[in-house]
Amino acid sequence: MKVKLVAIGKxxxxxxxxxxxxxxxxxxxxxxxxxxxxxxxxNASHLGKPEWKxxxxxxxxxxxxxxxxxILLDEKGKEMSSTEFSSFLNQKFGSGSKNLVFVIGGxxxxxxxxxxxxxxxxxxxxxxxxxxxxxxxxxxxxYRALTILRNEAYHHE
Numbered sequence: 001m002k003v004k005l006v007a008i009g010k011x012x013x014x015x016x017x018x019x020x021x022x023x024x025x026x027x028x029x030x031x032x033x034x035x036x037x038x039x040x041x042x043n044a045s046h047l048g049k050p051e052w053k054x055x056x057x058x059x060x061x062x063x064x065x066x067x068x069x070x071i072l073l074d075e076k077g078k079e080m081s082s083t084e085f086s087s088f089l090n091q092k093f094g095s096g097s098k099n100l101v102f103v104i105g106g107x108x109x110x111x112x113x114x115x116x117x118x119x120x121x122x123x124x125x126x127x128x129x130x131x132x133x134x135x136x137x138x139x140x141x142x143y144r145a146l147t148i149l150r151n152e153a154y155h156h157e
Contacts, residue, residue: 001093002032003142006063007104008056009040011132023139030146035135036063040106049108057111060103068099070118072110073138075128077121082155085122086145104134 011017020035027033038059044052064070069092080088092100102122105114115121124137147154 001097002034002099003027004034004036004063004068004099004101005104005135005138006036006038006060006101007131007135008038008060008106009131010037011135013132016132016136019136020139023136023143026143027139027146030150038063050111052106053108053111054113056106057113060105060114061117064101064117065099067097068101069095069097069120070101070103072115072118072121073102073104073124073134074110074121075123075126077123079123079126082141082144083148083157085141086148089142089145090149102138104131104138107131 011020024033024035038056041047041052041055044055047055089100103110103114103118110118124134124141129137144155
């Protein structure tokens, strides 16, 4: 199975890019990973939230196929411990799907069309983080889950 991380906007902070590169390399030792950055909206400050989300949805939806398992990273989603997340991943890995697609939306969240296309909504925390930081946090948790599944010494309880 391939894991894709689809995110709106660009990560430009060097310290976040360095951390993301580190965890992307670690994850690729276990599975195929593709990180897709979709350009954010330009000259869109005049848009209301519904139109903003609709325009982002039009950019996000083409990255899904019918056989993908789509998981939105959303503060309103289900919270899991790292161990629960590893079990969740293990279940999805055994589903027969080719791609597991995690999606980070824009500043106003997801349009209803994206929510309807998703199979699950996952929260990394009830706290709000910058969309750039969420990428690093998610990659670290994905790596942690993979090491848990292999009984490696990265995660401690």
